[in-house]
Amino acid sequence: MNRPELLSSYNYRSDGRRPTEMRSLSLLLSQHPQADGSATVTHGLTEVMVTVFGPRESKNKAGLAHDRAVLSVTLDVPVFSGVPGGRRGRSDKRNMEFTSNIKNTFEPVIQTHLHPRSQIDINIQILQADGSLLQAAVNATTLALIDAGVPMSDYVCATTCALHDSTPLLDLNSLEENDLPNLTVAVLPRSNKVTLVTLETQLAVERFEEMLKMAVEAGKLVHREMLRAVQNRSEKLMRAIESVGGGVGGRPDHRQGEERDVEMYAGNDL
Amino acid sequence: MPREIDPAISQRAFVLSALKDHRLRVDGRGMQEARTPELIFGDEMGWVECRFGKTRVIAQVSGTIVRPRADRPYEGLLNIHSEISPMASSVYDSGRPSEEEVVITRMLEKVLKKSDALDRESLCIVAGQQVWSIRLTLHFLSDEGNMLDCACLAGVAALKHFRRPEVEVIGEEVIIHDPSERAPMPLSMHHTPICVSLAFFEESAHPILDPTRLETQLASSILAISVTNTASPSPTLCVLQLAGGMPLSTEELTSCIGMAVARARVVGAFLERRLADDWSQRSVRVEVH
Numbered sequence A: 001m002n003r004p005e006l007l008s009s010y011n012y013r014s015d016g017r018r019p020t021e022m023r024s025l026s027l028l029l030s031q032h033p034q035a036d037g038s039a040t041v042t043h044g045l046t047e048v049m050v051t052v053f054g055p056r057e058s059k060n061k062a063g064l065a066h067d068r069a070v071l072s073v074t075l076d077v078p079v080f081s082g083v084p085g086g087r088r089g090r091s092d093k094r095n096m097e098f099t100s101n102i103k104n105t106f107e108p109v110i111q112t113h114l115h116p117r118s119q120i121d122i123n124i125q126i127l128q129a130d131g132s133l134l135q136a137a138v139n140a141t142t143l144a145l146i147d148a149g150v151p152m153s154d155y156v157c158a159t160t161c162a163l164h165d166s167t168p169l170l171d172l173n174s175l176e177e178n179d180l181p182n183l184t185v186a187v188l189p190r191s192n193k194v195t196l197v198t199l200e201t202q203l204a205v206e207r208f209e210e211m212l213k214m215a216v217e218a219g220k221l222v223h224r225e226m227l228r229a230v231q232n233r234s235e236k237l238m239r240a241i242e243s244v245g246g247g248v249g250g251r252p253d254h255r256q257g258e259e260r261d262v263e264m265y266a267g268n269d270l
Numbered sequence B: 001m002p003r004e005i006d007p008a009i010s011q012r013a014f015v016l017s018a019l020k021d022h023r024l025r026v027d028g029r030g031m032q033e034a035r036t037p038e039l040i041f042g043d044e045m046g047w048v049e050c051r052f053g054k055t056r057v058i059a060q061v062s063g064t065i066v067r068p069r070a071d072r073p074y075e076g077l078l079n080i081h082s083e084i085s086p087m088a089s090s091v092y093d094s095g096r097p098s099e100e101e102v103v104i105t106r107m108l109e110k111v112l113k114k115s116d117a118l119d120r121e122s123l124c125i126v127a128g129q130q131v132w133s134i135r136l137t138l139h140f141l142s143d144e145g146n147m148l149d150c151a152c153l154a155g156v157a158a159l160k161h162f163r164r165p166e167v168e169v170i171g172e173e174v175i176i177h178d179p180s181e182r183a184p185m186p187l188s189m190h191h192t193p194i195c196v197s198l199a200f201f202e203e204s205a206h207p208i209l210d211p212t213r214l215e216t217q218l219a220s221s222i223l224a225i226s227v228t229n230t231a232s233p234s235p236t237l238c239v240l241q242l243a244g245g246m247p248l249s250t251e252e253l254t255s256c257i258g259m260a261v262a263r264a265r266v267v268g269a270f271l272e273r274r275l276a277d278d279w280s281q282r283s284v285r286v287e288v289h
Helices: A093-106 A133-147 A174-179 A205-243 A254-265 B009-022 B099-114 B147-161 B213-218 B250-281
Strands: A025-029 A037-043 A046-056 A070-076 A119-128 A157-164 A167-170 A182-188 A193-200 B037-041 B047-052 B055-066 B077-081 B124-126 B130-142 B167-170 B173-176 B194-201 B204-209 B221-228 B236-248
Touching: A025 A133, A025 A205, A037 A133, A046 A133, A070 A093, A093 A119, A093 A133, A093 A193, A093 B099, A093 B236, A119 A133, A133 A157, A133 A182, A133 A205, A157 A174, A157 A205, A167 A205, A182 A205, A193 A205, A193 B250, A205 B236, A205 B250, B009 B194, B009 B204, B009 B213, B037 B147, B037 B250, B047 B147, B055 B147, B077 B099, B099 B147, B099 B221, B099 B236, B124 B167, B130 B147, B147 B194, B147 B250, B194 B213, B194 B236, B194 B250, B204 B250, B221 B250, B236 B250
Parallel strands: A070 A119, B077 B130
Antiparallel strands: A025 A037, A037 A046, A046 A119, A157 A167, A157 A182, A182 A193, A193 B236, B037 B047, B047 B055, B055 B130, B124 B130, B167 B173, B194 B204, B194 B221, B221 B236
């Protein structure tokens, strides 16, 4: 069988990147008109949209906690996204593992104690899949939570890293992800500590540290991009508020209020 | 689903303060001391019970001959069945699997199946026609913490303990020899993964090895590491899983891996010793006609 070369003798990867080059990253905030916060994150051909609702009153009273907010994460993998294996139901084990990873990662980062007896819904929609799904989902969830104004102690920035012979590769596409030992790491950039690590298939112990360090460095890069995206979005909001004359805390009249709403959600021209 | 009752506040305070101030655990173990595993082999090959203290898991391996998947005509199949019944603990339901259960079964699948521990190509009898389908069933009898490590050890031991009947192919004909006729064959394994779980507490700087049920409930996060090639001088990491809880620095994570490798070496050597013991006790009668 003719298999594509993952790393050519000239040190180029199958999609023309250098080993430590990441795919083009685009971070869009407030794409969804109804959600309290939303973000679409694209890493090359992988595209994930996350919407956040809440903190709000929970429909499921049994799952409530009296002293903190609880997270409810759902994942939708439509057939058109290109994830192999066809339609996945809600009780699919891979789906449940994925959502449990997201939930466990964000539960300690979100200041849940500020919203007792409430629920935060995180809906993850895979729009297009080309490897590193968990990475894209974590990054999109961070941005969507920030967009929703949910208090968090830090950003969570995820990256993936694989090892080809002895060369570490960053930000994997699906070809690389399927064939190489790979690592997904989520970094908290303020403390420089990792909060999520998953490693699959075999890797020599000595190599692990090198890969982890590289992934943490890449996480900082993603953090810088995220900061820029959030800053752009905030500036745009500020301009929108100022344009209706009220400034912060002012009360715009209704006609202008409608205009402001339109401006707030037209996130496409960022 | 019956919701798990949180440990009492006094119990929680007691366990955590003992850990923090005295570096003591409730059952008297040191921080990096694991319970001694016990392996009990059944009369039949491929039946193993593994105990970590009061945690008990039974693993059973059986083989049937089936038609292979069309896209992989040269590969046999390995199926892992691991439903946690309410017998293990009242928090598990028999219907829809809980999140905790899914995490354990997915981890087992990654460790035993996705890491290619079993040489699946050796299970091929006639390409595209007949292959062995190996079924590993795990019964979780009681949960006193660290079911993942226990189930993983039981599963690996059962796979290594199992013997399948020898098969001969002459032309188009496939002859399956009865175990009384020809000595059955062990499964061919690429490597022997050993799982080691560590629990972290926000109150204590040091992780603990092999947490009990109560410690698991109180822990802020669990790090599961699976190590293979434990007998070789350079062991390999197979699966590593940490989600949420207390964030770790890269140095902390590396030291945890060192700890896990050391533990996996001990468990790996123990497993080999027990398997050899059991094998030497089985008398084989050879009749020469």
